[in-house]
Amino acid sequence: MKSARTTISLPPEQLEQLQALADRHGLSLAWVIRQAINEFLARIDQPASFDPLASRKEG
Numbered sequence: 001m002k003s004a005r006t007t008i009s010l011p012p013e014q015l016e017q018l019q020a021l022a023d024r025h026g027l028s029l030a031w032v033i034r035q036a037i038n039e040f041l042a043r044i045d046q047p048a049s050f051d052p053l054a055s056r057k058e059g
Helices: 012-025 029-043
Strands: none
Touching (some): 012 029
């Protein structure tokens, strides 16, 4: 399957953290982001486990 190119906007702090992680481990920023997406998708594979508004709820 051919990869698709996309553009995302990240807050500067997130971008800096991701780039630092990639640099520390000799990885590309793209690889780190793809890995994070893969892990996210695996974690929410069960529909009941995904609550997109959970981080916005008042605690």
